[in-house]
Amino acid sequence: xxxxxxxxxxxxxxxLGLFLLFCVGTLLPLWMLAGRALADGDGVFVGLxxxxxxxxxxxxxxxxxxxxxxxxxxxxxxxxxxxVYAWGxxxxxxxxxxxxxxxxxxxxxAPTLLYGIALIYLFGNQGxxxxxxxxxxxxxxxxxxxxxxxxxxxxxATFPAxxxxxxxxxxxxxxxxxxxxxSLGAGPWRIFATVTLPAMRWPIVSAFLAxxxxxxxxxxxxxxxxxxFRVLSVEIYKQVAGLQNLPMGAAISLLLALPTLLVFLLGRxxxxxxxxxxxxxxxxxxxxxxxxKVIFTGSCWGMAAAILxxxxxxxxxxxxxxxxxxxxxxxxxxDFSEVAGFGAAPFATSLRMALFTAIFGGALAFVTAxxxxxxxxxxxxxxLWQFLSLLPLALPGMVIGLAYVFFFxxxxxGTGIVSFPNPFHxxxxxMTVLVAATVWHFFPVALLSCGTALRRLDPATEDAxxxxxxxxxxxxxxxxxxxxxxxxxxxxxxxxxNAMITVSALVFLFSPELRPAAxxxxxxxxxxxxxxxxxxxxxxxxxxxxxxxxxxLAVRLWAHRHRDRI
Amino acid sequence: xxxxxxxxxxxxPPETTLxxxxxxxxxxxxxxxxxxxxxxxxSLRLAAGEFLSLLGPSGCGKTTLLRLIAGLEPLTTGSVRxxxxxxxxxxxxxxxxGMVFQSYALFPNLDVRGNVGxxxxxxxxxxxxxxxxxxxxxxxxxxSDFGGRFPSELSGGQQxxxxxxxxxxxxxxxxLLDEPFxxxxxxxxxxxxxxxxxxxRETGVTTVLVxxxxxxxxxxxxxxxxxxGGRLVQTGTPDELYRHPATLFVAGFLGTANRFPGIFLxxxxxxxxxxxxxxxxxxxxxxxxxxxxxxxxxxxxxxxxFLGPFRRLVVRDTQERMYLCLQASGxxxxxxxxxxxxxxxxxxxxxxFRDTHLVTA
Numbered sequence: 001x002x003x004x005x006x007x008x009x010x011x012x013x014x015x016l017g018l019f020l021l022f023c024v025g026t027l028l029p030l031w032m033l034a035g036r037a038l039a040d041g042d043g044v045f046v047g048l049x050x051x052x053x054x055x056x057x058x059x060x061x062x063x064x065x066x067x068x069x070x071x072x073x074x075x076x077x078x079x080x081x082x083x084v085y086a087w088g089x090x091x092x093x094x095x096x097x098x099x100x101x102x103x104x105x106x107x108x109x110a111p112t113l114l115y116g117i118a119l120i121y122l123f124g125n126q127g128x129x130x131x132x133x134x135x136x137x138x139x140x141x142x143x144x145x146x147x148x149x150x151x152x153x154x155x156x157a158t159f160p161a162x163x164x165x166x167x168x169x170x171x172x173x174x175x176x177x178x179x180x181x182x183s184l185g186a187g188p189w190r191i192f193a194t195v196t197l198p199a200m201r202w203p204i205v206s207a208f209l210a211x212x213x214x215x216x217x218x219x220x221x222x223x224x225x226x227x228x229f230r231v232l233s234v235e236i237y238k239q240v241a242g243l244q245n246l247p248m249g250a251a252i253s254l255l256l257a258l259p260t261l262l263v264f265l266l267g268r269x270x271x272x273x274x275x276x277x278x279x280x281x282x283x284x285x286x287x288x289x290x291x292x293k294v295i296f297t298g299s300c301w302g303m304a305a306a307i308l309x310x311x312x313x314x315x316x317x318x319x320x321x322x323x324x325x326x327x328x329x330x331x332x333x334x335d336f337s338e339v340a341g342f343g344a345a346p347f348a349t350s351l352r353m354a355l356f357t358a359i360f361g362g363a364l365a366f367v368t369a370x371x372x373x374x375x376x377x378x379x380x381x382x383x384l385w386q387f388l389s390l391l392p393l394a395l396p397g398m399v400i401g402l403a404y405v406f407f408f409x410x411x412x413x414g415t416g417i418v419s420f421p422n423p424f425h426x427x428x429x430x431m432t433v434l435v436a437a438t439v440w441h442f443f444p445v446a447l448l449s450c451g452t453a454l455r456r457l458d459p460a461t462e463d464a465x466x467x468x469x470x471x472x473x474x475x476x477x478x479x480x481x482x483x484x485x486x487x488x489x490x491x492x493x494x495x496x497x498n499a500m501i502t503v504s505a506l507v508f509l510f511s512p513e514l515r516p517a518a519x520x521x522x523x524x525x526x527x528x529x530x531x532x533x534x535x536x537x538x539x540x541x542x543x544x545x546x547x548x549x550x551x552x553l554a555v556r557l558w559a560h561r562h563r564d565r566i
Numbered sequence: 567x568x569x570x571x572x573x574x575x576x577x578x579p580p581e582t583t584l585x586x587x588x589x590x591x592x593x594x595x596x597x598x599x600x601x602x603x604x605x606x607x608x609s610l611r612l613a614a615g616e617f618l619s620l621l622g623p624s625g626c627g628k629t630t631l632l633r634l635i636a637g638l639e640p641l642t643t644g645s646v647r648x649x650x651x652x653x654x655x656x657x658x659x660x661x662x663x664g665m666v667f668q669s670y671a672l673f674p675n676l677d678v679r680g681n682v683g684x685x686x687x688x689x690x691x692x693x694x695x696x697x698x699x700x701x702x703x704x705x706x707x708x709x710s711d712f713g714g715r716f717p718s719e720l721s722g723g724q725q726x727x728x729x730x731x732x733x734x735x736x737x738x739x740x741x742l743l744d745e746p747f748x749x750x751x752x753x754x755x756x757x758x759x760x761x762x763x764x765x766x767r768e769t770g771v772t773t774v775l776v777x778x779x780x781x782x783x784x785x786x787x788x789x790x791x792x793x794x795g796g797r798l799v800q801t802g803t804p805d806e807l808y809r810h811p812a813t814l815f816v817a818g819f820l821g822t823a824n825r826f827p828g829i830f831l832x833x834x835x836x837x838x839x840x841x842x843x844x845x846x847x848x849x850x851x852x853x854x855x856x857x858x859x860x861x862x863x864x865x866x867x868x869x870x871x872f873l874g875p876f877r878r879l880v881v882r883d884t885q886e887r888m889y890l891c892l893q894a895s896g897x898x899x900x901x902x903x904x905x906x907x908x909x910x911x912x913x914x915x916x917x918x919f920r921d922t923h924l925v926t927a
Contacts, residue, residue, distance in 0.1 A: 458669055458671055460667040460669050460671035461671045461673060461674075463633075463636075463665070463667065463671065464665065464667060464671040464672075464673075464732070465673070465684070466638060466657075466658040467636055467637075467638070467658050467659070467661075467663050467664065467665040467733070467742075468659075468685035468688055468732065468735075468736060469659045469660075469685050469736060470659055470684075471657065471659050472657075474659075474688070479673065482675040483674065483675060
């Protein structure tokens, strides 16, 4: 590269600029967040004093313990149930496996607090189950406000990730090993203990950690169901939004990042372990004996029915006139003009924000993936860039949100002599910051999806375009874009769906005029307009399902147009 | 298959002397991946219109050299000149080089016409003119009826012709072929390479072919450059390389080389003296199998197969070293299978090597 002519350096400039944007957009805010956690309210460096105070305050410390307990319980439940479910849909002849696959994924498309609301309708004081179906059945009560309710809704929310991770792992475990074990005379339990489980070590660990981290960092469900039960994320919110104690909020948010950081580091290690997997592995054939089929049909469909019941309850509740006194159906909860919050405006805000996130985030993910996978632009920086791009996997949404508050809200950047007016300050409270935080939060998955697709393209195709007169950036438009379009759509769809439902990254960033719908669900619930909150949540879920359906159609259309050409 | 390959004007006999104008020149080119050197001090010069093959075993750096010439790898040391113009600092898209890839690398999302016309669109040639040129090229490669097809709807041979038409569409100053025939089956491969050669003669484009197939290199090239471990071992016409291989490696890589210890020299050719520092190489067609009484290396006839014009004989000496011998099939065998005979070489045909290098004189 040393012999590059001066004018070829120009080619590196856009890539270099993009890289700088990444540094400014991620490293600087995190640096400022860490700085706030180590300073007092006036910005004077106090070392670990904030942390010391946190651990001395029994109430605050209790919140850490509570969060660990709730997350641990969620992780155990979600991993175990996810394993049974994943086993059912990959290894047994349960009927309706593709329907089961889809049903398990629905919680991915709704804000977690929708499940909190659903649980209130099921197990709250006037709940469907608590009152025994309004007196038709024996009543059953569950203390839904508190740890039990939080665990239940986190269980539902993290169940899809567990099923995904575990079913991928199970689908990859090698049939040849199973057959070899069987031919050596091993019984089914022995095979499970000596072949299946060891091969599933990493998927199980990653499912456990993913659900642990998901529950640990979630804000929506504990906000709705927590009551007096203190957890970290709500504590941060109280410290920052309620008490204006920003340094303490920053310190707690760093504690909040610990499990996700662990997942991130272990995930990298796990990826190295996965690379040892035999490429010639043959997927195992499903078990077909009757008893297995009956057991797994019962448990898988049971779980799917539970998820569906929760979904349907909240949809039903959103149409009921006055729960539980007047059960006639109406649309009035979908008219948001008379409830707390700002009417239907938040939905429009969310829709706009999700669209911007999908468009800019998708484009950014695609271009970044292309630079990282297909070019040698800014070659020495590529490893660092990759690391920065995947870093949000280690960051809870609240950390990202707080970091952006500190970054965009600061009137000046730098310290001491090297201090200048913050050129990004004017963006604070605007749409740009909301979109940037959301893109950053969900960037890694979008990037990985584009990167995987681009890695599969024959590099000679781009070389051919080069020799035919296309500059490198042009090969991106002519080769990578048309061939990687499904991956780009997937990334954009993923960004859209998550932008619609995310709460944690935005809870500190919104302004009164720009209030995302998922947050207005929190407001309405807070104000006691539970039915309207349910309606808004259902609206978000329906929008997401519609967008995903559209994307699916677009990808099908693309595949049809290209038949088997690619 | 040959019927579907369009005829190329063959009226003009192949030029025996190439013009003196330079087509491609590579000087002092070195390249390494990290700390591993892959090419060392490569220098080459092609006359305009010349067809040169870069030949060598896999991993010898030949494809890397081709990519460096095309500008697809960044050049660190040395220089490349195409058609008299220094291009070392030009990116691939400005070198005017047509390239055919081993995988053909057609754009799967474009039809045949779109593929062939791609380079013209990048050059902002007016639409109507580009369409005319595309059709003319399609006709030339015999794919006029396939313009609307997509690459996945074509056979391997047809895809290869699209790739060639696409490379020729930009009227390249230099055509680079990276193992273009290796994915074709044997019969189609032989026809296609002869057709490509005549097309190249007709267009007169300077061409570099990368191949590991010595037979292919000898069949189509004006000259062959043989690479071994990142170094250029010998450059010359197929004839030169075959008859005067610079090293034992060249002798073994092109054609079959029967190797004899130096003490056998007088027995192979009475005019030569025994010398244990030397190693002798004789081509199979230069070996003669005589009756056991005559003077030569005593060998046993182990195997015999009939190849039409030739008989292929396998013989072993008393040390069980194996030699291969080709004899005109009209000539009767001096001994029966399994019997002893005497092996000599045609006078003047023995190549002698000292420390793997050819001894001239």
